[in-house]
Amino acid sequence: DGGITQSPKYLFRKEGQNVTLSCEQNLNHDAMYWYRQDPGQGLRLIYYSQIVNDFQKGDIAEGYSVSREKKESFPLTVTSAQKNPTAFYLCASSTTGANQPQHFGDGTRLSIL
């Protein structure tokens, strides 16, 4: 089945530690996205990538980093600079074009120990 796989489902981070969230898709989509969702709030865009080896900052990129070395993979690193990382993180992908709907993974819930 085609889809998006995010791992792990739950992740705990210690103070001062970097953690990496995995996102893999087998939909052959060019564009991939990372969103952060806080309780009672909508999705806020962290980073997005339209093509391999290229990515752009979204609305809340500070404290996060990404890479896009392969079409199917778009890992997100939450760095120690992100002071409030506890949230639900969603990865999505789409074919290129503003009118294309996004396909989402199941999400990763990150908590601080």
Added chain:
Amino acid sequence: AQKVTQAQTEISVVEKEDVTLDCVYETRDTTYYLFWYKQPPSGELVFLIRRNSFDEQNEISGRYSWNFQKSTSSFNFTITASQVVDSAVYFCALGFHNTNAGKSTFGDGTTLTVKP
């Protein structure tokens, strides 16, 4: 500025009631796209519908219907004869023509609870 407002934070209905979820958007673009997504408790957002700004035809899909009105910048979503399985968070989103990526601005979502 691009903005999506879903004024209803939470809605609770009893099964078989009809319910309408409101979505109001703001954009200066003349070409744009509107989306509705459903987020069940499992967390994954599921795409429901897309509407282009130049197509104001309303759409019905089973128990779901959408009413797009450019005059009021609204794209409302109605569930007829609601069921418990409709319980979820519903997001309205706005996509822009002036970008190649499918970037979208999301509303804050409406949590729908359907009680048996």
